[in-house]
Every structure is written in C-alpha cells, then in structure tokens.
Amino acid sequence: MPLIETASTISPYWLPNGHFQSIYPALFRKVNGVKYNRERIVTPDEDFLDLDWSYGNDAGSGRLVILSHGLEGNSTRQYMLGMVKVLNQHGFDCLAWNFRGCGGEMNKTARFYHSGATEDLDLVVKHAFEKNKYSSIHLLGFSLGGNLTLKYLGESGARINACIKSALVFSVPMDLKACSLAIIQPENRVYMHRFLRSLRPKVNEKAVHFPERINIADQKHVRTLYDFDHIFTAPLHGFNSADHYYEQCSSQFFIKDIAIPTMVINAKNDPIVPYQSLPLTELKAHSNVHLLATNDGGHCGFRPAEVADGCYWSEKRAVEFLVRET
Incomplete structure (x- = not known):
C-alpha cells in the first residue's frame, strides 16, 4: 500500500x-x-x-x-x-x-x-x-x-x-536497536530514566526469588536501557546479548x-x-x-x-x- x-x-x-x-x-x-x-x-x-x-x-x-x-x-x-x-x-x-x-x-x-x-x-x-x-x-x-x-x-x-x-x-x-540507541541521546534521557526507575525495582524483587538467575550486583552496570537489555532482558529470555535480542524481536524482520x-x-x-x-x-x-x-x-x-x-x-x-x- x-x-x-x-x-x-x-x-x-x-x-x-x-x-x-x-x-x-x-x-x-x-x-x-x-x-x-x-x-x-x-x-x-x-x-x-x-x-x-x-x-x-x-x-x-x-x-x-x-x-x-x-x-x-x-x-x-x-x-x-x-x-x-x-x-x-x-x-x-x-x-x-x-x-x-x-x-x-x-x-x-x-x-x-x-x-x-x-x-x-x-x-x-x-x-x-x-x-x-x-x-x-x-x-x-x-x-x-x-x-x-x-x-x-x-x-x-x-x-x-x-x-x-x-x-x-x-x-x-x-528497529529495536535503533530505538534503544536513540533513547540514550541526551535529549531523550528523561524517558530512559523513567523506564529504568520502573524496571529496577522489579529486577530487585526477582533477584530475591531467583538468585541463581539474577545477580542483583549487576544493577551497578546498568546505565542505559541497552545495558538493561544486555544484562537482564536478553539472558532471562534466552538471548545471547542485547543485539541478539533486538535482531530476533524487531518487527521489521517479520x-x-x-x-x-x-x-x-x-x-x-x-x-x-x-x-x-x-x-x-x-x-x-x-x-x-x-x-x-x-x-x-x-x-x-x-x-x-x-x-x-x-x-x-x-x-x-x-x-x-x-x-x-x-
């Protein structure tokens, strides 16, 4: 069309x-x-x-x-x-x-x-x-x-x-990777920090119940949504990395x-x-x-x-x- x-x-x-x-x-x-x-x-x-x-x-x-x-x-x-x-x-x-x-x-x-x-x-x-x-x-x-x-x-x-x-x-x-990189830009960080403020407590709660899957100490490495996806989202859902997750899940490929x-x-x-x-x-x-x-x-x-x-x-x-x- x-x-x-x-x-x-x-x-x-x-x-x-x-x-x-x-x-x-x-x-x-x-x-x-x-x-x-x-x-x-x-x-x-x-x-x-x-x-x-x-x-x-x-x-x-x-x-x-x-x-x-x-x-x-x-x-x-x-x-x-x-x-x-x-x-x-x-x-x-x-x-x-x-x-x-x-x-x-x-x-x-x-x-x-x-x-x-x-x-x-x-x-x-x-x-x-x-x-x-x-x-x-x-x-x-x-x-x-x-x-x-x-x-x-x-x-x-x-x-x-x-x-x-x-x-x-x-x-x-x-294109998930393009958007993950866009939200890192200084003018967009207000959105990124809002998302991270919501996601971090969830990871902390999960870590209590699943310490073998989630290392709460890894939170200190999370500065961006890309970091969050690389450290938490990807491994928890069977992906090798943030890039692998983005490649497998971006709707542009479907x-x-x-x-x-x-x-x-x-x-x-x-x-x-x-x-x-x-x-x-x-x-x-x-x-x-x-x-x-x-x-x-x-x-x-x-x-x-x-x-x-x-x-x-x-x-x-x-x-x-x-x-x-x-």
Missing part, C-alpha cells in the same frame, strides 16, 4: 514539539468511565496473565479489540483507557491485557515480558476466541505492544486465525509475511522512535501493511488541537479503520 504522509498539524500550538506532545498526555490526561472486569489466566509455564475486559454499547456485536500496552505500561495508562472508552462507545468489546509483571502483581517465573514475547499474545488471542467465539477480532498495540503485534502477525502469516480481521499499531519501534489489513501510525517527531528507523521501503511495497506518517503527535500522544468528547486524534483514526475492516 502507498505510504501516506499527512501535511496537516494535529497538535495544539502550546505543545510545540515531540517531547511536549509525548509527555503532556502521559502526565495530565485523565480518562474516566472505563470499567474493567479482570480475569486471570494461567500460562503453559504456570505463570499468569491478567486480562481486563470492557464491553461495548452494542451487546452481542461479536467484535473484539485486543489491546497491547507499551514498555512498563498496563491496562490503566491513559492511551489504553482513552482507546477502550472510544471503542466501547462504538460497539466494540475490548480486552486490555497486562504483560507479565505489569498488572499490579509480580509474575511467578524468573522471566518478565519483552518486545518479542508473542507466545503470550497468542495465548490471549486463543483464550478470547474460545471464551466468547467472537466473529471479528482486531489487534491494537502501542509502542512495544505495537512491535509485539506486528511480530505476531508476521509469524502467523497466512496461517493466522481467520477470526483476526485486522491490526492497528501506534508509535512502533520496528512484516513481509503479514497477511491481513494492518495500519502503522507513527509521528515523524516521535522522540523515541526515529522516523528513519522505520523500514520505509518494505512498507511502501507491502500489499497489506499501510503506513500513516504524521508530522507531529509525539510518542503515543496524538492530542488534537481541539478535543471533542474527550477523543484524541489517534482514537478517531482507530474507529475509522476498525469499522471499515470489520
């Missing part, structure tokens, strides 16, 4: 760049009215995943959207709640699942979640279908969850469950096999995902994957200049796409 680059401006004048457009919604947006029903499912390795269900206004519509959050996010982040609320209003049931260790309680195994852990997403998809026999399932992901979604679609290829009709992802780090209608929405001023890191040549030539590149919006931001009914630009685009692909 052809690459579409929007010429219009999304953000208000008082959010003048990608940093403001990323940070303001994360800190100040409040979304009310979403009611979750939590369900816990057991994984094959005797761990658990917490699933948060929210049902649409059109009871029995048979339409479900499965939402995957970003790094150190969860089902209650503003970008998740905002999307769930709008989708519910348009008749979609939503399943916002929490990655291992992200649902408010530490998971049981030594492993965490990571950018390529598609076995967990596959389990969620199968469970949702078997539980309610949805006729139409759509996948939606933000940032890390977007990379996970694209990798899952590529791995599934033409064999994907026929009930999965489409996918939509925002602010996707399709998109060629995606067989269902898929839209990727990334802002050119995303401070965490450099626009030039996207596989533009492959995306332009793809028959199923459509890249919408906006001039502004930041990382998982997309706050419009005028917020009608509390709805963000990204949420309007999602409704348009998902209704069309149902």
Whole structure:
C-alpha cells in the first residue's frame, strides 16, 4: 500500500514539539468511565496473565479489540483507557491485557515480558476466541505492544486465525536497536530514566526469588536501557546479548509475511522512535501493511488541537479503520 504522509498539524500550538506532545498526555490526561472486569489466566509455564475486559454499547456485536500496552505500561495508562472508552462507545468489546509483571502483581517465573514475547499474545488471542467465539477480532498495540503485534502477525502469516480481521499499531519501534540507541541521546534521557526507575525495582524483587538467575550486583552496570537489555532482558529470555535480542524481536524482520489489513501510525517527531528507523521501503511495497506518517503527535500522544468528547486524534483514526475492516 502507498505510504501516506499527512501535511496537516494535529497538535495544539502550546505543545510545540515531540517531547511536549509525548509527555503532556502521559502526565495530565485523565480518562474516566472505563470499567474493567479482570480475569486471570494461567500460562503453559504456570505463570499468569491478567486480562481486563470492557464491553461495548452494542451487546452481542461479536467484535473484539485486543489491546497491547507499551514498555512498563498496563491496562490503566491513559492511551489504553482513552482507546477502550472510544471503542466501547462504538460497539466494540475490548480486552486490555497486562504483560507479565505489569498488572499490579509480580509474575511467578524468573522471566518478565519483552518486545518479542508473542507466545503470550497468542495465548490471549486463543483464550478470547474460545471464551466468547467472537466473529471479528482486531489487534491494537502501542509502542512495544505495537512491535509485539506486528511480530505476531508476521509469524502467523497466512496461517493466522481467520477470526483476526485486522491490526492497528501506534508509535512502533520496528528497529529495536535503533530505538534503544536513540533513547540514550541526551535529549531523550528523561524517558530512559523513567523506564529504568520502573524496571529496577522489579529486577530487585526477582533477584530475591531467583538468585541463581539474577545477580542483583549487576544493577551497578546498568546505565542505559541497552545495558538493561544486555544484562537482564536478553539472558532471562534466552538471548545471547542485547543485539541478539533486538535482531530476533524487531518487527521489521517479520512484516513481509503479514497477511491481513494492518495500519502503522507513527509521528515523524516521535522522540523515541526515529522516523528513519522505520523500514520505509518494505512498507511502501507491502500489499497489506499501510503506513500513516504524521508530522507531529509525539510518542503515543496524538492530542488534537481541539478535543471533542474527550477523543484524541489517534482514537478517531482507530474507529475509522476498525469499522471499515470489520
């Protein structure tokens, strides 16, 4: 499909760049009215995943959207709640699942979640279908969850469950190494330190229960997210190094096999995902994957200049796409 680059401006004048457009919604947006029903499912390795269900206004519509959050996010982040609320209003049931260790309680195994852990997403998809026999399932992901979604679609290829009709992802780090190096840059370190402040206590807690797998003294070597992935993420999940992890899990290496209608929405001023890191040549030539590149919006931001009914630009685009692909 052809690459579409929007010429219009999304953000208000008082959010003048990608940093403001990323940070303001994360800190100040409040979304009310979403009611979750939590369900816990057991994984094959005797761990658990917490699933948060929210049902649409059109009871029995048979339409479900499965939402995957970003790094150190969860089902209650503003970008998740905002999307769930709008989708519910348009008749979609939503399943916002929490990655291992992200649902408010530490998971049981030594492993965490990571950018390529598609076995967990596959389990969620199968469970949702078997539980309610949805006729139409759509996948939606933000940032890390977007990379996970694209990798899952590529791995599934033409064999994907026929009930999965489409996918939509925002602010996707399709080249994990490029994004890991970008976040090291001085202007982006505020994001990196925020992620590390959340990840470090989890490692400390894990080290108490799995001292043979995690050496808490290694924390002193972690200065960047790249260090964290090299010292903790990679070995805990069976990779040789951070580079090996990035090579095996970057969705840019899987998109060629995606067989269902898929839209990727990334802002050119995303401070965490450099626009030039996207596989533009492959995306332009793809028959199923459509890249919408906006001039502004930041990382998982997309706050419009005028917020009608509390709805963000990204949420309007999602409704348009998902209704069309149902």
